[in-house]
Amino acid sequence: MSDFQPQPVQRRQDDSAADMGTLVDLGLAEEQPEPQYEGLFLEPDVQPAPEDAA
Numbered sequence: 001m002s003d004f005q006p007q008p009v010q011r012r013q014d015d016s017a018a019d020m021g022t023l024v025d026l027g028l029a030e031e032q033p034e035p036q037y038e039g040l041f042l043e044p045d046v047q048p049a050p051e052d053a054a
Contacts, residue, residue, distance in 0.1 A: 020032065
């Protein structure tokens with residue numbers, strides 16, 4: 001098996017406004033849902049610690 005020579009990286013400048021809002025406006029992407037965190041975390045019902053009397 002022969003070894004392949006590494007090829008140079010080809011980079012192109014992209015001047016398009018491809019942010020998510022633009023893609024949604026153009027119909028090229030669907031709007032992403034907003035994350036809902038309410039009720040995801042449970043907080044324990046803990047009494048406050050008593051203050052030490054000095």
